[in-house]
Amino acid sequence: MSSNGQSHHHxxxxxxxxxxxxxxxxxxxxxxxxxxMELGVFNTILAMVxxxxxxxxxxxxxxxxxxxxxxxxxxxxxxxxxxxxxxILSMADxxxxxxxxxxxxxxxxxxxxxxxxxxxAGIDTLAGEVADTVTAATDTSAANQSESDTAGGQ
Amino acid sequence: MSNAAATAAVxxxxxxxxxxxxxxxxxxxKRIGIMYLAAIMFFFFVGGALAVILRTELFRPEQIxxxxxxxxxxxTLHGAIMIFLFIIPSxxxxxGNFILPLMLGAKDVAFPRLNLASWYVYVFGAIFCVASIxxxxxxxxxxxYTPYSTTTSTSVISMTLGVxxxxxxxxxxxxxxxxxxxxxRMPGMTWFKMPLMVWGLYATAxxxxxxxxxxxxxxxxxxxxxxxxxxxxxxxxxxxxxLYQHFFWFYSHPAVYIMILPGMGIISEVIACFSxxxxxxxKPIAYSSLGIAFVSFMVWGHHMFxxxxxxxxxxxxxxxxxxxxxxxxxxxxxxxxTMYKGSISLETPMVxxxxxxxxxxxxxxxxxxxxxxxxxxHLHDTYFVVAHFHYVMMGGTVMAFLAGIHYWWPKMxxxxxxxxxxxxxxxxxxxxxxxxxFSQFILGAxxxxxxxxxxxxxxxxxxxxxxxxxxVLGIGFVIMAVYLTASFFNGxxxxxxxxxxLTYEWETLTPPPQHNFLxxxxxTHGPYDYDKVTVVGDFYDKSPTDKQHMAGKV
Numbered sequence: 001m002s003s004n005g006q007s008h009h010h011x012x013x014x015x016x017x018x019x020x021x022x023x024x025x026x027x028x029x030x031x032x033x034x035x036x037m038e039l040g041v042f043n044t045i046l047a048m049v050x051x052x053x054x055x056x057x058x059x060x061x062x063x064x065x066x067x068x069x070x071x072x073x074x075x076x077x078x079x080x081x082x083x084x085x086x087x088i089l090s091m092a093d094x095x096x097x098x099x100x101x102x103x104x105x106x107x108x109x110x111x112x113x114x115x116x117x118x119x120x121a122g123i124d125t126l127a128g129e130v131a132d133t134v135t136a137a138t139d140t141s142a143a144n145q146s147e148s149d150t151a152g153g154q
Numbered sequence: 155m156s157n158a159a160a161t162a163a164v165x166x167x168x169x170x171x172x173x174x175x176x177x178x179x180x181x182x183x184k185r186i187g188i189m190y191l192a193a194i195m196f197f198f199f200v201g202g203a204l205a206v207i208l209r210t211e212l213f214r215p216e217q218i219x220x221x222x223x224x225x226x227x228x229x230t231l232h233g234a235i236m237i238f239l240f241i242i243p244s245x246x247x248x249x250g251n252f253i254l255p256l257m258l259g260a261k262d263v264a265f266p267r268l269n270l271a272s273w274y275v276y277v278f279g280a281i282f283c284v285a286s287i288x289x290x291x292x293x294x295x296x297x298x299y300t301p302y303s304t305t306t307s308t309s310v311i312s313m314t315l316g317v318x319x320x321x322x323x324x325x326x327x328x329x330x331x332x333x334x335x336x337x338x339r340m341p342g343m344t345w346f347k348m349p350l351m352v353w354g355l356y357a358t359a360x361x362x363x364x365x366x367x368x369x370x371x372x373x374x375x376x377x378x379x380x381x382x383x384x385x386x387x388x389x390x391x392x393x394x395x396x397l398y399q400h401f402f403w404f405y406s407h408p409a410v411y412i413m414i415l416p417g418m419g420i421i422s423e424v425i426a427c428f429s430x431x432x433x434x435x436x437k438p439i440a441y442s443s444l445g446i447a448f449v450s451f452m453v454w455g456h457h458m459f460x461x462x463x464x465x466x467x468x469x470x471x472x473x474x475x476x477x478x479x480x481x482x483x484x485x486x487x488x489x490x491x492t493m494y495k496g497s498i499s500l501e502t503p504m505v506x507x508x509x510x511x512x513x514x515x516x517x518x519x520x521x522x523x524x525x526x527x528x529x530x531x532h533l534h535d536t537y538f539v540v541a542h543f544h545y546v547m548m549g550g551t552v553m554a555f556l557a558g559i560h561y562w563w564p565k566m567x568x569x570x571x572x573x574x575x576x577x578x579x580x581x582x583x584x585x586x587x588x589x590x591x592f593s594q595f596i597l598g599a600x601x602x603x604x605x606x607x608x609x610x611x612x613x614x615x616x617x618x619x620x621x622x623x624x625x626v627l628g629i630g631f632v633i634m635a636v637y638l639t640a641s642f643f644n645g646x647x648x649x650x651x652x653x654x655x656l657t658y659e660w661e662t663l664t665p666p667p668q669h670n671f672l673x674x675x676x677x678t679h680g681p682y683d684y685d686k687v688t689v690v691g692d693f694y695d696k697s698p699t700d701k702q703h704m705a706g707k708v
Binding site for chain 2: 071078079082085086089090092093094095096097098099100101104105
C-alpha cells in the first residue's frame, strides 16, 4: 500500500519482557524507599523521574513503541508535549497571580456576591441583592447550595 | 474528455444504490458528505434566523420582539448552534468528506464506517442541543463560563452534553482524515504534490484530535460541578473559575483554527484555479497551515486578559498571539501574489475568494489589535470583539465555505447554478455583511458592551444600521437557497471539469460514480501545474449564443 509501511510484527524474546518487568518492580521498590526520605524539593523531582522512567519502559517495550513505525512514537510524544503545554501555560497564570499587583493575587473578598448565592440565582436577583450582601456577614458554606440548582429544576 | 461516452452507462453516486435505506446506511464518503451538508445547512438557517431576530430586537433600545431573558437565550443559541453545529463541521465534515478522497484519488476515506458513525454521533449530539431549547434554553453564552453556568437554572447540562457528544463526531472525522491522508494518496502523490486543501484538512484534523478531548474534559467537569458540586471551579471550595476559562479556551481557541484552516485550503484551490496560474509559494502555504495549527495551542489566554488572569501570563499570551499573524500573513501574501499577473476570471467561487481576502484581512488585523494588552482592556466584551470574530468566522470561514460550495457544486450534483444570480447574491451578502458588522466595530470602540439586550440612545443609529444590514444579509441567503435549489432540480448539466482545474476530483465523472474513479488514478501532473498543462473548463467551452451562460460571464 504505502511506501513507508513497516507493519511486520516484531517478536521480542520473553527475557526482554521479564527483564523490563523486573526493572519496573525495582523502580517501584525505589519509589517506596525514596518516599520515606526527606529530600526537600527533590522529593517531587525524584518521584517524577522514577514515574516517567517506568511509564517510558511500559510504552517502549510492552507497547512496542521502540520497534514500531517511528510515526507512532512522534504521535505519542506530541500528545504528551501538548498536555505539558496546557499545564505549563495554565500554571503561568495560576502561579504568578499577584506578582505585579499584589491585590490581584488575593482571594475575592469574603463579602463578595459570589459567596452569597441565593438558592437559584437569576442575574436579576443577584444584582438586586448586591447592596445588601456586600455588607452582610457571610457564611461561605452557602456556596454548597449549588447542588440544589441543577438542570432538573426546569 | 474521453470519459464522456461512459458517462451515460455508469450511474452516479446519487443514482445508485436507490432508496432511503441506502442513504442512511451508506458508507460512501460522498453521501455522508451530502448528509452532513444537509444537516449543517439546516442549522445554519436556524442560527441565521436567530441572528436576524436578535438584530431586529436590537433595532431600537426598547423591547420589540422579546424580553431580556429570552434575548439571553437567543444569543446563546445563536452562538452555540453556529459554532458547534454549523461552523466546526461545515468545511471538514461536509465539504472535506466529499472532496478529500476524490482529491487523493482514493475510493473512500480510510474508515468508511467510522465516517458514518461520526454523522450519527453528530445527529445524536444535535438532538441533545436542540432538546435543551425545550428543557429551558441556556442563557450563559456559548462559552458556558462559570460561575454563572453552574448556578443558572437553565438546562446547561443538556446543552453541554450535546456539545460533548458533538466533540466525538469531530474527533472521528479528524482521525479518519489523518489516516486517509497518510495512507490513501494515489501513486505518485507525495506530500508536496497534495492539493493545499488537503494540507488545510490535515492541519485541521490534527487540532481536532489533539484539542477536542480537552473540551470533553471541561464539559464533564462543568456537569460534575453542577450535579455533584465538586468545586473545581468554585472559589468557595478552593476552586478557580478562571481555570474553567483555561480549560475551555485550550480547546476553543484551536477550534477557531479548526474553522478557518480548511477555509484557507478552499481559498488556495479557488484562487489558483481562477487565476489560471501555478500557486505562488506552495510550500510556505502548506507549512503555514501546520504553523497556524501549532501556534493556535499557545495563545488561548488572550481571551482572558480581563478575567483575573495574572499579568505575567497575560503578557506571555499577548506576545505569543502576535505570532499567529505570521503564517496568516504568509498565506495572504502568497494568494495575492498568485493572483498578480494571473489570468483572473471572476466566476462566483472566485468572487467569494476575493471577498474572503478582504474580510479576513479586516478580521485578522482587528484580532492583532485585540491581542494588544492595553487596547484589549478597553475593547474587551464590546461590540468590537463581536465584529472581529464575525469578520473572521463569517467573513473568513463562511465566505470560504460559500466559495467551496459554489466551486464543487457542479461536482456534487452535476448541475450548474445561475451564475448571474450567484453573483448578485454575492454582492448582496457582501454589502449586508459589512453593513451589519463594520458598524459594530464603531459601536464597540464607542463602548457598546456585547450581549446587552438594550442600550443608550446614542448608539441607536449604528445599531439600527447594523440591523438593516442583517436583514440584507438574510435576504442574500434566502436568494442563495432559492437559486441553489433551482439548480439542484433543473440546473444546466455540468461537465466533468467546469472550471478547468487540475486537481484530481475533476478527472472523474460529474457527479462521480459510487467508487469515485472508473479506474485507478495515478498522478500525472501536479495540482497547480497551470504553467504546464492547459485544460479549458466545460463551463467556458460553450457557444457564444448560450444566453444563460453568457449572462453570467459578462
